[in-house]
Amino acid sequence: MIRRKWTVREIALGVAFLAALMGILTFYVWYQTESVRLGMEIARRRGDILALKEEIQKLQIRKTFLLAPERVEKIAREELGLVDPKPEEIIYGRRAVSH
Numbered sequence: 001m002i003r004r005k006w007t008v009r010e011i012a013l014g015v016a017f018l019a020a021l022m023g024i025l026t027f028y029v030w031y032q033t034e035s036v037r038l039g040m041e042i043a044r045r046r047g048d049i050l051a052l053k054e055e056i057q058k059l060q061i062r063k064t065f066l067l068a069p070e071r072v073e074k075i076a077r078e079e080l081g082l083v084d085p086k087p088e089e090i091i092y093g094r095r096a097v098s099h
Contacts, residue, residue: 006014065071076082
């Protein structure tokens with residue numbers, strides 16, 4: 001049996017083909033890995049967004065409670081000792097007249 005010898009050109013084409021194939025496979029694996037990583041990152045960020053929305057809702061409820069007029073008036077009267085002004089203590093300002 002006679003064995004055929006490879007030419008330099010055939011070897012170069014074979015190496016180039018294998019290099020191209022390896023490059024394509026490497027890119028494909030990287031692409032799939034990156035897709036999975038980004039999917040996980042998106043899921044995590046969505047979870048963060050939901051947690052922040054819940055926190056905002058809790059803070060808005062707390063704000064509503066803290067700014068309730070009845071609560072503010074109670075603190076003003078009991079803790080700060082404020083009272084309603086007497087009628088003679090009320091000063092009404094005049095509107096500025098433009099000429």
